[in-house]
Amino acid sequence: MNLTDICIRRPVLSTVMSLVIILLGIVTWTRLQVRQYPNVDEPKISIITQFEGASPEIIEAQVTKPLEDALSGIEGLYLMTSSSEVEESRITLVFELNRPIEAAANDVRDRISRIRNKLPNDVSDPRIKKADADAFPFMYLAVFSDRHDTKDIADYARRFLESQLEVINGVSSVEIFGGGEYEMHIYLDPVKMASYQVTAEDVAQALKKQNIEKPAGRIITKDREITVTTKAALSTEKDFNNLIIFERDGYLVRLSDVGEAKLDAIDTRSRVRFNDKNAVAIGLIKQSIANPLDIARAVKKQLPRLREGLPRGMKMEIANDKTVYIERSIEEVYHTLFEATVLVILVILAFLRSFRAVIVPIVTIPVSLIGAFALMYALGFT
Numbered sequence: 001m002n003l004t005d006i007c008i009r010r011p012v013l014s015t016v017m018s019l020v021i022i023l024l025g026i027v028t029w030t031r032l033q034v035r036q037y038p039n040v041d042e043p044k045i046s047i048i049t050q051f052e053g054a055s056p057e058i059i060e061a062q063v064t065k066p067l068e069d070a071l072s073g074i075e076g077l078y079l080m081t082s083s084s085e086v087e088e089s090r091i092t093l094v095f096e097l098n099r100p101i102e103a104a105a106n107d108v109r110d111r112i113s114r115i116r117n118k119l120p121n122d123v124s125d126p127r128i129k130k131a132d133a134d135a136f137p138f139m140y141l142a143v144f145s146d147r148h149d150t151k152d153i154a155d156y157a158r159r160f161l162e163s164q165l166e167v168i169n170g171v172s173s174v175e176i177f178g179g180g181e182y183e184m185h186i187y188l189d190p191v192k193m194a195s196y197q198v199t200a201e202d203v204a205q206a207l208k209k210q211n212i213e214k215p216a217g218r219i220i221t222k223d224r225e226i227t228v229t230t231k232a233a234l235s236t237e238k239d240f241n242n243l244i245i246f247e248r249d250g251y252l253v254r255l256s257d258v259g260e261a262k263l264d265a266i267d268t269r270s271r272v273r274f275n276d277k278n279a280v281a282i283g284l285i286k287q288s289i290a291n292p293l294d295i296a297r298a299v300k301k302q303l304p305r306l307r308e309g310l311p312r313g314m315k316m317e318i319a320n321d322k323t324v325y326i327e328r329s330i331e332e333v334y335h336t337l338f339e340a341t342v343l344v345i346l347v348i349l350a351f352l353r354s355f356r357a358v359i360v361p362i363v364t365i366p367v368s369l370i371g372a373f374a375l376m377y378a379l380g381f382t
Contacts, residue, residue, distance in 0.1 A: 018363070018367050021367055021370070021371035021374070022366075022367060022370050022371065024371065024373075024374040025369075025370030025371045025372070025373040025374050026370060026373075027374075028373045028374045028376070028377035028378075029370070029373040031377060032373060032376060032377055032381075032382060033289060033291065033382040034291045034292060034293055034326060034330075034382060035292070035326070035382040036138075036292070036322060036323075036325060036326050036329075038381075038382065042094070043076075043094070043095035043096070043097065043099050043100075043101045043104060044092065044093065044094050044095070044130070045092075045093045045095070045101070045104060045105055045108055045128060045129070045130055046090065046091070046092050046093075046128075046129045047067060047071075047089075047090070047091040047092075047093070047108065047112070047126050047127070047128055047129075048088065048089070048090050048126065048127045048129065049063050049067070049088070049089040049090075049119075049123060049124065049126040049127070050087060050088055050123070050124040051063055051087055051088070051089070051120065051122065051123045051124070052087055052122065053087065054086070054087055055086065056084045056085055056086060057084075059084040059085065059086075059087070059088065059089045060084040060089075062119070062120055062123075063084070063089040063119060063120070063123060064082050064084045064089045064091065066115055066118055066119060067082075067089070067091055067112065067115070067119075067126070068080065068082060068091065070111045070112065070114065070115045071091065071093060071108065071111050071112075074093070074095075074104065074107050074108065074111065075099070075104075075107065076095045076096045076098075076099030076104060077093060077094075077095055078094050078095055078096050079093075079094040080092070080093055080094075081094075093108065101130055105128060105130055108128055109128060112126050112128070135285060136285065137175060137283030137284055137285050138284060138285070138286055138292050138295075138296075138321075138322045138323060139283070139284045139295075139296060139299060139318065139320065139321050139322065139323065140281050140282065140283050140284075140318075140319040140320040140321075141165075141281070141282040141284070141299075141316055141317070141318060141319060142272070142274035142279045142280070142281055142282075142316070142317050142318075142319035143156075143157055143161070143279060143280045143281075143282065143310075143314060143315070143316045144274055144275075144277045144278065144279035144280070144314075144315055144317075145311075145313045145314040145315065146277075146313060147312070147313035147314070148311065148313060148314055149179075150178055150179040150180075150272075150278050150279070150280055151179050151180050151182070151264070151265035151266075152179075153179055153279070153280045153314065154176060154178060154179025154180060154181065154265065154280045155179070155181075155182055155265065156310075156311065156314070157176050157179075157280055157282055158176060158181070160309070161174075161282060161306065162174045162176065162282075164302075164306060165282065165284060165299070165302075168295065168298050168299060168302065169290075169294075169295070169298060170286055170287055170290030170291065170292075170294060170295040170298070171284055171285070171286060171287070171290075171295060172285045172286055172287045172288075172290075173285045174282060174283065174284060174285070175282070175283040175285065176280060176281070176282055176283075177270060177272055177280070177281040177282075177283065178270055178271060178272030178278075178279065178280045178281055179265060179272075179280045180265035180266050181265055182263060182264070182265045183263070183264070183265065183266075184234075184237070184240055184261055184262075184263050185261070185262050185263075185264055185266070186203065186207075186240070186255070186259060186260075186261055187259050187260045187261075187262065188200060188203065188258055188259035189258055189259050192257065192258045192259070193258045193259075196253050196257060196258055198245055198246075198253060198258050202245055202246065203245060203255065203258070203259075206243055206244065206245045206246070206255075207234075207243065210234070210243060210244070211233060211234045211243075212233065236263075237261050237262060237263055240255060240261030241254065241255050241256040241260065241261050242254055242255070242256065243255040243261075245257075245258070274317070274319055279319075281319060284299065292322070292323045292326060293323050293326060293327060295323075296321060296323040299318075300318070303316065303318075337369065341361070341362075341365055344361045344365070345358050345361060345362070348361065
């Protein structure tokens with residue numbers, strides 16, 4: 001006796017089985033992730049190393065080549081590519097598919113720690129980044145204004161908007177593009193430097209020695225203990241311009257004698273345009289298991305409140321929303337299922353001319369579709 005005979009002879013049992021399948025499907029449907037593409041992370045690791053002021057040739061010889069030699073023998077390594085640019089070395093390692101990414105990352109950290117002392121002293125610690133299919137923004141917000149410069153817009157976005165967007169449930173991080181970041185720029189005059197016999201290295205050394213903030217111990221009295229901190233940090237343009245480079249014949253040579261310090265945000269490498277206007281883009285990156293549709297709805301719900309808090313003349317719009325494609329795809333699936341069900345019913349009516357026979361697909365199609373959610377969840381599909 002097969003399953004079909006059992007279900008025919010025991011209608012109550014078949015009804016209970018169908019209800020159990022529907023219940024499992026509904027429960028697992030609420031737990032299924034919603035994604036535009038499958039969650040497939042290639043075992044890839046990137047090593048990014050910064051070396052300020054270094055040319056590509058120096059980066060290649062002193063940073064990239066030593067790191068390549070150290071990383072070339074890692075277990076499971078399939079492909080290694082590298083690029084040496086101005087002030088930056090980037091190495092990409094691709095491992096075999098059966099190589100666990102965590103184990104590979106640990107091996108990379110171990111190899112880099114062994115040769116860290118062979119790299120130049122001024123090189124920043126290499127940053128190890130694992131490839132992540134969700135580490136790209138799924139939504140971009142554009143902030144623009146006719147009254148404010150992009151550098152002021154970017155500064156406002158970093159100070160106020162970034163923290164407000166990161167607290168939205170499901171948002172992993174926020175990236176800001178365009179406008180630059182406020183930094184203290186030192187402009188040196190070659191003619192004045194030659195007259196005072198000052199080099200750029202002298203200015204750099206003076207900045208390192210005099211722009212400091214470090215602990216200086218403790219002062220202990222009979223009934224209290226005071227922590228002492230040496231605060232010699234330079235923060236304003238006036239502080240930097242008064243920086244003493246060295247003393248010669250009783251005369252102090254200051255930075256203002258050979259150049260000028262100016263606080264500014266200059267970004268010559270990237271620019272954002274929105275509707276033919278200079279703008280600042282805010283990219284939202286979701287958590288790996290978060291539902292992008294829910295995050296998009298939460299962001300759109302928060303937009304009116306964020307717009308109210310913007311300075312006068314500043315506006316915010318959604319520039320790009322990748323969840324639209326996901327939403328449209330899901331709607332298309334619903335339409336296809338509805339059309340298929342209607343066509344099945346019409347075909348049965350046309351050929352069998354029996355309303356009783358129509359009841360069978362009306363019941364079995366939803367049970368099959370809803371029950372498929374349980375299999376999708378068990379197999380890790382989205």
